[in-house]
Amino acid sequence: MFKRISNKYLRYLAIFIYFVIIFVCAIELNFLWLFGYEPDMHDIKNPTISVASEVYTADGKLIGKYYHENRSPIEYKDLSPALINALVATEDVRFYKHGGVDFYSFSTGMLATAKGDKRGGSTITQQLAKNLFATRKRKSQGVMRHIPVIKTLVYKIKEWLTAYKIEHVYNKQQILTMYFNTVPFGNNSFGIKTAAVKYFNKQPAQLNPAEAATLIGMLKATSTYNPITNPERSLQRRNTVLGQMQKYGYLKPEEYAANSKLPLNLDLSYVDDESTGDSYLRQAVEKWLKKWCKDNDYDLYEDGLKIYTTIDSRMQQYAEDAVAEKMKMLQKRFYNIWGNKNPWRDSKGVEIKDFLLKAEQRLPVYAVLTKKYKGDTVQINKYFNTQKKMRVFTWHGERDTTMSSVDSIKYYTKLLNTGMMTMEPSTGKIKVWVGGIDYKYFKYDHVNQAKRQAGSTFKPFAYLTALDNGYSPCDKFTDKPVSINYTYEGKQETWAPNNADFKFSGMEMSLRWAMGKSVNSITAQLTEKVGWDKVVDYAHRVGIESPLKAIPSVSLGSNDVSVYEMVRAYSTFLNKGQKVDPILVSKIVDRDGKTVAEFTLKQEQVISPETAWLMLYMFRGGMEEPGGTSQALWEYDGLWRSPLWKTENQIGGKTGTSSDYVDGWYMGITKDLVTGVWVGDDDRSVHFNSSESGEGSHTALPIFGSFMQRVYADKSLGYGFGLFPKPWVKISKDYNCPSPRMPKDSGEVDSSWVPVDTSAVLPPAVSTEGEKNETKPPR
Template sequence: MFRRIKNQYLRYFVIFIYAIIIFFCAIELNFLWLFGYSPDMNDIKTPTMSVGSQVYTADGKLIGEYYHENRSPVEFKEISPSIINALVATEDVRFYKHGGVDFYSFFTSMLSTAKGDKRGGSTITQQLAKNLFATRKRKSQGVFGHLPLVRTLVSKCKEWLTAYKIEHIYNKQEILTMYLNTVPFGNNSFGIKTATLKFFDKTPNEVTPAEAATLIGMLKATSTYNPINNPERSLERRNTVLSQMEKYNYLSKADYDKYSKLPIGLNLSYVEDDSHGDSYIREAVERWLKKWCKDNDYDLYEDGLKIYTTIDSRLQEYAEEAVAEKMKMLQKRFNNIWGNKNPWRDSKGNEIKDFVSKNEQKLPIYKMLVAKYHGDTTQINSYFEKPKRMKVFTWKGEQDTTFSSIDSIKYYARILNTGMMTIEPSTGKIKVWVGGINHKYFNYDHVNQAKRQAGSTFKPFAYLTALDNGYTPCDKFTDQPVSIKYTDEGREQVWEPNNADFHFSYQEMSLRWAMGKSVNSITAQLTEKVGWDKIVQYAHRVGIESPLKAVPSVSLGSNDVSVYEMVRAYSTFLNKGQKIDPLLVTKITDHDGNVIQEFTVKMEQVISEEVAWLMLYMFRGGMEEPGGTSQALWEYNGLWKKNNQIGGKTGTSSDYVDGWYMGITKDLVTGVWVGADDRSVHFTTSESGEGSHTALPIFGAFMEKVYADKQSGYTYGPFPKPWVKITKSYDCPSPRISTDTTSTDSLDMPVDTLNPPAIIPDVNPTGTGTNQQ
């Protein structure tokens, strides 16, 4: 047939057209599975919204879900013409003239891009095809999806085909309505109704042209032009949209002048229920799977996955109960100590006068107020001082009250929080995850998002370094003053740490006794002997990932670490010297139960089995040596049956800011941190603020509940016997002195070696009283 066409150029043109037709047919039919899925006419006629994913405990109980609950569809008649006009003028000015694909815009956009002015050429219908049918997702791609340039070409062709199908079935009004009901506006807002409510507390038919332009302007880049986080850029983008509306006669010149001079005018008072069964675990799973979802092109909020975690529902319940019981008591103790006085103090005990104003400036709304009032501090202060109705967290339940934003900041700054995690080292499975006292009001996760000074819970890494470099648990040092000279950033420094009680006994102590009693002076001497650089190396080796400043005080916990890291590192000792990558998820299936991915624990031998077992023996010293800082656990009668053994380490940072307890049983490792989110808020005495009085009781109450449940799978019993032959002397004779139970686990160092406050509570000033950090 082609030979009959004598004109060479016409023949080539016809061949080219035939090739295009065949190519599009191959895409539509997914020929030889080369091109992947394309939505057919039935898909177009009955489009399905995204299917959320579900998260389960290891024993099959639903923890939470991921879905766009705040996607509230509206009809065309419920949408302001200003929104429609802004959308068409900005995104697809020829919308009413094309049939789904605008080749004129496509080619002009290619020319603009070639000249360095990159702009998109997709129509509103094409964007709807992408939003509704995910035509560019990896799961929608065949063999050619692995070829970069071909993949892009096939995806674009799929969009064109899908857009034509959409235009064939739906009219222009229906297409606009579907688009506005599915498009994302950032801040987990999907659809125009959710966006108008969230940003302006209005329904879509009530917004002004300026408000419509702000929302449509966000579609170019929801983060960059977010009016809450980037008000200046949002204002600039809004005015660009308004100018487009004027250019295409959707807005008069007078109206453009009027609206372009207005401030953004957000109204953030709308409160929606979008908890989705929210919890610290649900968010931790989302963070844990973030890279996996990106690498495998899955969306937790749309792909209907079923995610099975390692969390034990029984242990999780017991942990949450223990936290509630003990934190309620701790908060009462804290309130009694401070009374009506403000607890935010510097290291000398002086009240921090600008505490509230600095916290105001950390709130997301502060930048918006500065822009709105042009830096007028009187008006900004007036906003923060204005009383509002809000719900607040209390240990007696959620309560309605009237607070100004300043009242709210002061109220939440006084509240103590916690982070707790339990792991089974032999399997690497995380059994318990408690990110705080109440996720609704304190959604910052204190297990792996927060990092705080570890205090004396970091000391074991110094003793580990010593044991792995020639020392034995029986080697002796004298509790006496220490002076260590070192160079830090080119300056000569001298470190002279005190014990927590500012007393030196001048007694000779074994390393096991010194660690069990948490003696700062001996830990400092040991640090000087083995080298603080080496201690940093060993801490990283067993599981600490945070950067650690190599200074002498490192062994007393001067660096910030997370509960997650500490539990992981301590697990190395119970796991025969093997470091683990903790497992939070074991399996992911699709909506029909077909397995997509299974996860297994990764282990690496980082210290010898002998040293690992000796460290467990050292940890038992906290209970067995005179003055051991774990001995408050004797109060928990439910822990001491059937020759049960528990090892652990308390920790307290300077000024009783952070309280820690790391507990080890024959099966589990648990880490607990207690403190206020702002480091200037803390207890005042060792009797109230040390880790043995704040974090340890949570561990004790938790393990009592675990042991009391015969179905938990965790029983009483002694620590394991040596896994290998122990070549170092360790069965040291007990010292013959009276037991001094005074805790000496707190950190004592020059103030300038401490890190500044990093976790400041962000209190929602809009009326909910919810911590937004």
């Protein structure tokens, strides 16, 4: 046939058109499954509605769902003409003239891009095809997605074909309505109805040209032109859209002039109930799966997945109950201590005078107000001091009240928060995740987002370094003043730490006793012997991922770490020296019931089994050595002279308190579980003012004790009391080192003893933590 065409150029053109037709037909038919899914006419007439993904506990209880609750549809009559005009003028000026694909705009766009002025050529209908049928997602592309140029050509042709089908089934008004109902506007806003309410507290039909242009301007890049976070760029983009509306006759010159002079006039007063059904755990799962979803091309909010976590619903409830019980008491204690005084203080205890002003300035609305009132502080202050109706969190339930914004800042700043995580080291499964006291009012997750000074919970890494480099639990140091000279960032520094009581006993102590009693001076001496850089190395080796300053005070917890990291690191000791990657999700099933992912234990031997077992023996010192900082657990039923101890139970752990009692920690270890608890205020300037109220033994430890009471009482969990494991290998180092006034261990790792007179060891109410005032990096 082609030979009959005598003109070679026409012949080449005919051949090209022939192969284009064949190529397009192959894409439409998904020939040999090379090109992936292409929506047919049935799909076009019945668009697949996104299906919520569901999250379950390990025992099958629904935790929450992921879905775009803001996609509530609107009809064409609900759209402001300004919205439609702004969209057409900016995104597709020939919208009413083409049949889905505008080859004229496509060609001019290609020429402009070639000249350096990158310009899109997609029509509104093509964009709808992309949004509604995910034509660019990996699952829709087939094998050809691996060929760079072909990949782009395939998804472009798919969009053209889909756009033509859409135009064949729907009229222009219906297409515009579907577009506005599906397009994202940033800040978790999907669809024009949600966006109009979120940014302007108006319905779409009420938007004026300037407001419409602001929202349409965001479509080019929702983050770059976000009116909340980038008001200047948003304003410029809005005026560009208004300019397009004037250019194509949708605005008169005087209307353009009037609208382009207006400020953004955002109204952020509307608060939707986005947190309904939400939780720290649900958010943690989403974050944990973020990379997996990206790598495997899944959307949690649309693909109808069933996600099974490792969380035990009963243990989770026990943890939340323990947190509610103890945090309510701690908050009452905090209020009683400060009374009518403001608790925001510097390191010398002096009130920070500009604290509230700086808190106001950190709020997103402050930048909006500054722009709106052109920096007029009188007007800004009036806004913050105006009384408003609001609902607030209290430990007696939510309460409707009236207060100003500045009073709200004062109120919430004084509320203490917490983070708690429990893991089963042998499997890597996370059993408990409590990100804070109430997700609805405090979105920040204190398990893996917050990083705080670890205080003395970091000391075990210094003792780990020592045990793995020739020392034994029985090696002795003297509690005496210490002065360490070192160089940091090119400067000569001297560090001379104090003990908690600012006294040095002069006593000779074993390393186990020193760690159990949390003696700063001996920890500092040990750190100097083994090297603070080595302490950093070992901390990273067992599971700490945060950057750590290699300075002498590192062992006293001067660096910021998360609860998640600390639980992971402590789990290495109970897991025979193998570091584990914590598992939060065990299995994912798609909407058809097919298992698409299973997550199993990944572990790496990072310290020897002998050193790991010796560290467990060291941790027992917190309960068994004189002055051990875990001994406040004696106050809890079932944790000392109770049936739990008579039936041979052992608990290891470490308290921690950062400078000025800002952060309280407890890391608890049983034969099966590792639990980390942090307590403090989100603002580090707000804290307790004494060891009797603010030490980790008085803030975080009680939560652990209350939680373990509940866990031990529930026999169905399978986490009964018992002894730490016997040595996994032969122990070559001396560890059977009795301390003064303590009975000598029998030498058998599974032996258990009960002091005849526990009062001769340490009264239950006494705590001798050795952390306070010592976690600040030396100056």
